[in-house]
Amino acid sequence: xxxxxxxxxxxxxxxxxxxxxxxxxxxxxxxxxxxxxxxxxxxxxxxxxxxxxxxxxxxxxxxxxxxxxxxxxxxxxxxxxxxxxxxxxxxxxxxxxxxxxxxx
Numbered sequence: 001x002x003x004x005x006x007x008x009x010x011x012x013x014x015x016x017x018x019x020x021x022x023x024x025x026x027x028x029x030x031x032x033x034x035x036x037x038x039x040x041x042x043x044x045x046x047x048x049x050x051x052x053x054x055x056x057x058x059x060x061x062x063x064x065x066x067x068x069x070x071x072x073x074x075x076x077x078x079x080x081x082x083x084x085x086x087x088x089x090x091x092x093x094x095x096x097x098x099x100x101x102x103x104x
Contacts, residue, residue, distance in 0.1 A: 031057060032055045032056060032057040032062075033055060033056060033057070034054070034055050035053050035054070035055060035056055035081075035082065036052060036053070036054065037052065037053045037079055037080075037081040037082055038050070038051075038052060038053075038079075038080070038081065039051050039052060039053050039063060039077060039078060039079045040077075040078045041063070041065075041075050041076065041077050041078070042075065042076040042078075043070075043071060043072040043074075043075055044072040044073070044074045044075065045072055047070065047072075049065055049071075050065075051063050051064055051065040051066075051068075052064050053079055053082070054097070056079075056082065056084070058102075059101060059102060060088065060091070060099060060100050060101040060102055061077070061079075061088075061099075061100055061102075062097060062098075062099050062100075063077075063097065063098050063099075063100060064096055064097050065096060065097075065098070066096070067095065067096065068093055068094070068095065068096055068097060068098045069093075069095060071090055071093060071098055072090070073089060073090050074087065074088075074089055074090075075087070075088050075089075075090065075100065076088075077100065086102045086103065087102075087103045088100035088101060088102050088103055089101050089103060
């Protein structure tokens with residue numbers, strides 16, 4: 001019944017080391033800091049949304065909403081606690097999160 005589980009005798013194959021190139025730990029131009037602050041966002045078609053900022057850097061931020069699927073490419077962000085009022089461009093999105101790049 002358990003014959004297929006018997007240990008086979010013989011030499012084991014030696015594990016071979018694989019060279020894996022080291023990846024950079026941070027690809028951003030400026031370091032990000034973790035925050036958890038309320039934000040208001042206005043889409044380019046005039047829709048107002050409330051959410052939270054998860055992290056922020058000099059160049060952008062990661063934002064979370066109940067649903068981010070109706071987000072436009074250009075948005076206006078207001079984060080009162082951090083004194084940030086900026087226009088931004090959506091760089092990536094998931095069902096609930098978006099990454100934005102601040103525009104100058």
